[in-house]
Amino acid sequence: MSENSDRSPLPNPLPQAGEGAAVSPACDALKKTRIATCSLAGCFGCHMSFLDIDERLFGLIELVEFDRSPLTDIKHCGPCDIGLVEGGVCNAENVHVLKEFRKNCKVLVAIGACAINGGVPAMRNNIDLWDCFQEVYCYEGGLECGQIPNDPELPLPFDKVHPIYEVVKVDYFLPGCPPSGDAIWNFLTDLLSGREPKLDYEMLHFD
Amino acid sequence: MSKTITIDGLAVPFQEGQTIMDAALVSGVYIPHLCHNPEFKPHGSCKLCTVNVNGRNVASCTMPAVEGQQVLSDIAELNADRLALTQMLFVEGNHLCPACEKTGNCQLQAVAYYLGMMSPHYNHFYPQREADASHPDVMLDRNRCIYCELCVRASREVDGKNVFGLSGRGIKTLLVVNSASGLLGDTDLAVTDKAAHVCPTGAILIKRHGYAVPIGQRVFDHITIKEVQTGGSDE
Ligand code: SF4
Numbered sequence: 001m002s003e004n005s006d007r008s009p010l011p012n013p014l015p016q017a018g019e020g021a022a023v024s025p026a027c028d029a030l031k032k033t034r035i036a037t038c039s040l041a042g043c044f045g046c047h048m049s050f051l052d053i054d055e056r057l058f059g060l061i062e063l064v065e066f067d068r069s070p071l072t073d074i075k076h077c078g079p080c081d082i083g084l085v086e087g088g089v090c091n092a093e094n095v096h097v098l099k100e101f102r103k104n105c106k107v108l109v110a111i112g113a114c115a116i117n118g119g120v121p122a123m124r125n126n127i128d129l130w131d132c133f134q135e136v137y138c139y140e141g142g143l144e145c146g147q148i149p150n151d152p153e154l155p156l157p158f159d160k161v162h163p164i165y166e167v168v169k170v171d172y173f174l175p176g177c178p179p180s181g182d183a184i185w186n187f188l189t190d191l192l193s194g195r196e197p198k199l200d201y202e203m204l205h206f207d
Numbered sequence: 208m209s210k211t212i213t214i215d216g217l218a219v220p221f222q223e224g225q226t227i228m229d230a231a232l233v234s235g236v237y238i239p240h241l242c243h244n245p246e247f248k249p250h251g252s253c254k255l256c257t258v259n260v261n262g263r264n265v266a267s268c269t270m271p272a273v274e275g276q277q278v279l280s281d282i283a284e285l286n287a288d289r290l291a292l293t294q295m296l297f298v299e300g301n302h303l304c305p306a307c308e309k310t311g312n313c314q315l316q317a318v319a320y321y322l323g324m325m326s327p328h329y330n331h332f333y334p335q336r337e338a339d340a341s342h343p344d345v346m347l348d349r350n351r352c353i354y355c356e357l358c359v360r361a362s363r364e365v366d367g368k369n370v371f372g373l374s375g376r377g378i379k380t381l382l383v384v385n386s387a388s389g390l391l392g393d394t395d396l397a398v399t400d401k402a403a404h405v406c407p408t409g410a411i412l413i414k415r416h417g418y419a420v421p422i423g424q425r426v427f428d429h430i431t432i433k434e435v436q437t438g439g440s441d442e
């Protein structure tokens with residue numbers, strides 16, 4: 001899964017379902033694997049695909065708990081076992097979020113084409129940013145009365161979109177646009193049971 | 208009496224004048240390759256087909272087979288080199304597969320799958336390259352060109368035309384079109400030409416055929432490039 005790297009899946013094998021049954025409920029909760037997820041310059045398609053694991057979510061929730069994620073609406077990532085990052089890096093805020101994930105997650109996973117090579121958002125990489133903005137906001141019935149939004153609250157856009165591994169170290173890659181629910185399920189169950197994640201040929205795709 | 212070489216311990220017969228790649232393909236032994244197509248004279252540029260012959264690394268698509276050669280191909284070290292070369296091809300161009308009509312039928316992508324490429328690994332160049340939509344039936348998108356020269360060879364050798372060429376060297380290499388304007392629409396390229404159909408990637412596409420084959424029925428959806436190019440089964 002992580003080519004050019006010889007890392008073991010997780011620093012310590014993670015608890016299995018049923019493990020820790022003899023310990024107190026408080027301890028049990030502590031042993032759950034903590035996962036954070038976010039979408040940077042992505043379309044949330046990978047998150048939608050994550051939900052496509054359907055009823056297996058019930059099994060998963062026995063093993064994991066969620067930190068920052070669109071599912072919890074927690075705003076900042078705290079210490080976690082696994083961070084799943086969808087989307088590339090297209091603005092300054094993306095970099096802050098990504099660095100917070102890297103700092104807090106033992107294992108960082110780039111999920112989907114955009115996190116891995118910039119994806120569809122990177123199609124703007126060869127268009128001048130100013131031209132892009134003009135096209136979107138000024139021409140062809142643009143928004144905001146023909147103005148380019150410039151509120152200081154808005155994150156500073158970069159002239160190019162980059163994959164996340166060009167900014168932080170990434171431990172695993174899960175390609176696909178999006179990866180299928182099955183691919184995500186296989187990947188997570190491998191990781192949660194301490195196996196080196198491996199995708200079958202038919203599950204590895206870039207589209 | 209047929210002569211033989213040994214590839215990864217397997218005796219592979221060959222005829223005088225054949226390359227290691229020719230002999231391998233005839234025997235159903237897969238050596239990853241991109242710029243090679245058995246219908247054309249070898250070009251020897253992508254180096255994906257590099258094998259170890261009697262201790263030296265050589266391009267198998269250009270190396271003549273010689274009696275008794277001991278060839279190593281499917282070994283970890285060479286496959287790691289092939290993966291690195293493939294990753295470099297990805298970052299050197301603009302390969303955004305979800306937005307490419309060739310996806311699922313692309314040899315570059317299929318080789319990446321075969322080699323287990325999980326990411327392009329290197330920093331992306333995101334080079335500025337031109338697309339050319341001037342031809343009524345054929346689209347040229349240089350963002351996806353890997354400079355294999357198959358279109359160049361096909362146009363010269365099969366079509367008897369001279370539509371394509373490579374200009375410049377190294378990272379400045381460019382696929383050029385042989386017309387005064389430099390546009391494909393001003394050449395004598397016909398949609399029926401071999402050159403319009405030989406591209407291993409999505410750099411040359413036939414217009415109005417995009418995404419015609421649904422996901423699940425494309426060339427490399429279920430079978431690897433190894434199986435497709437050797438007609439054999441994987442493992
Ligand atoms: S040419 Fe192949 S590798 Fe490049 S974008 Fe198209 S499908 Fe992907």
Ligand code: SF4
Pocket residue numbers: 351352353354355356357358359371382405406407408410411
């Ligand atoms: S356009 Fe296609 S066939 Fe021609 S050199 Fe580029 S990749 Fe090869």
Ligand code: FES
Pocket residue numbers: 239240241242243250251252253254255256257266267268269
């Ligand atoms: S296939 Fe031999 S160098 Fe490209």
